[in-house]
Amino acid sequence: MDLKNYQHEVVVTDEGLPFKLFAFEGQNGNYVREKHWHRSIEIFAVWEGRLEFTLQEKRFPLNGGEFVIVNSNEVHSIAAPDVNKTVVLQIPQDTFAEYFTDDQFIWFSHGDRETDHRVFTLLQEMYLIYTNGEEANKLQVLSLYYELLYILVTKYRKFNVNEEILKNSKQLKKLSNITRYMKDHYAESISLESMAEQFNYSPSYLSRMFQKHAGINFKDYLLGIRLEHAVRELEETNGQIVDIALGNGFPNSKAFSNAFRDKYGVLPSEYRRSNE
Known part of the structure; x- marks a missing residue:
């Protein structure tokens, strides 16, 4: 795959937390985020409105009540033609290090309808509690976050992955190792x-x-x-x-x-x- 037109996104976790959780910057509509990739796993949950997602050249329209999982090093783009309410959770890939395959690889996909509904609800609850602003709420948000991680590992993890997906991921792995080092040592010379x-x-x-x-x-x-x-x-x-x-x-x-x-x-x- 030719990646010369794809940009790598810098993902920085929230202060004092092992993830980044925020309202989608394209919530006012008339927004396009061109093809890019990052090391983190990312979940987009649409509460209201709609988004047009493209993952590895395949289109995934998202409506209210739906979410999409973007895997590490998966090239994607986002179009938000209309006003929407969308929450984004970014999880560092190394969170799942003990579950990596021999290729230092992990891949997630959706589960059954009931499990998907629970994941969507968890994201809603995390965001509402997180944005409440009270310091003590951090523990509650973390408890929901770890439940979400448990679901990802036990229900959404895929072992039989298309060879092309694995090949593309390996292509970006070398650069991901370098960018991770830079993110850890950015304050140094x-x-x-x-x-x-x-x-x-x-x-x-x-x-x-x-x-x-x-x-x-x-x-x-x-x-x-x-x-x-x-x-x-x-x-x-x-x-x-x-x-x-x-x-x-x-x-x-x-x-x-x-x-x-x-x-x-x-x-x-x-x-x-x-x-x-």
């Missing part, structure tokens, strides 16, 4: 050269690998990870902007501000004021 040495590639080969499979160059990918963490600190802490910059791998506050403005259209200070 990382360069193309140091990463190439870490994974026994030449810098030019690693650069081509990023451009071909992630659809983005190495520098911009690393920048995206750092900005993702920095944005969360701007929203959730009162830290000084210079400290946020240095704590997330930027050499100084000026470099951080320039990168932030290029991506979000405003300076970090302006973004923070607008979210107060």
Whole structure:
């Protein structure tokens, strides 16, 4: 499969939790998310409205009360032509490490109607409790989350997987290992050269690998990870902007501000004021 037009998405879990749970950014309609992939397992649950999903070139229309599971390294795109209410749960693939096959692979699909209904209900309950904002609710959300993991492993895990699916996953595995390392060490001094040495590639080969499979160059990918963490600190802490910059791998506050403005259209200070 030619992946040169597919972009790799950076997934960062919520603070203090082993997953990321959020309202779909295309909820206002007239939205298209082009083909992309990520290491995490992702579940889209549509409460109201409809979405048009494409998984590995196959279309899956979703209506209210339905959900779809996106597996690790599965190329997908999303179209939301109309207003909708959709919740997204992203689970790091390594959550299921002890259930991997010999190929370091795991795949999920839907179960029976009753089990699907329970999964949909779990996602609803998790989101409603999670967005209530009370710290003590975190434990309740986690209890629902672990029930969901149990269902995925015992009811939805598939052992007989199409060979083409396995081949495509292996194609992205090398890059996923590199991007995982970058997500773990983004605050450190990382360069193309140091990463190439870490994974026994030449810098030019690693650069081509990023451009071909992630659809983005190495520098911009690393920048995206750092900005993702920095944005969360701007929203959730009162830290000084210079400290946020240095704590997330930027050499100084000026470099951080320039990168932030290029991506979000405003300076970090302006973004923070607008979210107060």
